[in-house]
Amino acid sequence: MAQIPEPAARDEEHQAAEAAARIEADRVLLEHLRQRGFTxxxxxxxxxxxxxxxxxxxxxxxxxGEIFKQCRQQGRPVHAREGLSQRDRDDRHELASLTVAHALKHFRDHALIKAKWRPTGDWLF
Incomplete structure (x- = not known):
């Protein structure tokens, strides 16, 4: 008689299948975008x-304050003169928007166009 997998094993298998499906969908999307010149x-x-x-x-x-840890881990430490948590919400939104806009351009130019990023999340340096 076949043994029925434990619920935890089924959950792990399900999560692995979902992760594989996401990676494949990202691969297809990346190829679609590449064929169109990322425009x-x-x-x-x-x-x-x-x-x-x-x-x-x-x-x-x-x-x-997590941003300081993340920057430090990437070898780009940022030293705060005042805590961002104390800043006005509008200031934080503006700074976050500028940061994301800069990161999008960098991601497109370096990761996508130069093919330095893979759907698995790996970076090729």
Missing amino acids: GPSYLQFESALVDYALPVMKKWMRT
Whole structure:
């Protein structure tokens, strides 16, 4: 008689299958965008989705101070003169928006166009 997998094993298998499906969908999207030169309506929709994800993350990191840890881990330490958590919400939003806009351009120019990024999340240096 076949043994029924434990619920935890089924959850791990399900998560692995979902991760594989996401990676494949990202691979297909990346190829679609590459064929169009990372321009046009498809790229704008992709870029909008990146902003929808990145902006709230950046604002939270600024509010909590996590941004300093993240920068330090990337070898780009930033020293705060005053805590971002104390700043006005509008200032934080403006700084986060500028940061995300700069990061989008960098990601497009270096990761996508120069093919330095893979859907698995790996970077080729």
